[in-house]
Amino acid sequence: MTTHTDDRIPTDHGTGTVGYAPAHTPRLAWAEQAPEVFKAMVRLDAAARKGLDPKLLELVKVRASQINRCALCVDMHSKDALAAGESVERIVQLSAWEESEHFYTERELAALALTEAVTVLTDGFVPDAVYERAAAHFEEAELAQLIAAITVINAWNRFGVTCRLVPGHYQPGHK
Secondary structure (H helix, E strand, C coil): CCCCCCCEEEECCCCCCCEEEECCCCCCCHHHHCHHHHHHHHHHHHHHHCCCCHHHHHHHHHHHHHHHCCHHHHHHHHHHHHHCCCCHHHHHHHHHHHHCHHHCCHHHHHHHHHHHHHHCCCCCCCCHHHHHHHHHHCCHHHHHHHHHHHHHHHHHHHHHHHCCCCCCCCCCCCC
């Protein structure tokens, strides 16, 4: 996506030409209003990522953000995944990873399944089979970090969707 300096996001309304629609207005600049919470979230995020492969971490963050419909986080973590060396093809396929398993390793598939189970708690628990699959591919300390990273991105997503944070302006390395 091309970076723009204004608040318009490129759109194509089926015309074949790109126009610009105004970006929506955020509801609340929560990080400014709750700076101590924001700083704590940043520290928690940094702690949760320790020891995890950056590409795997970004795949997990993109997938949870897709599920939670956090446009800002999908934008941010797709760009971070690309910056970490992830392919466009694998990022695009994330929304249908179960039908596109051949794009991912068994370890990545276990992490994606765990991400979905932790993110969507409609049954009230993470199924044993999903947990055991992840445990077979990750050492206990790394599994704990992965669970922490999934939990943290879900918290970020909730801030993003509740406050209607605007996607399209994030650039890796400029957090």
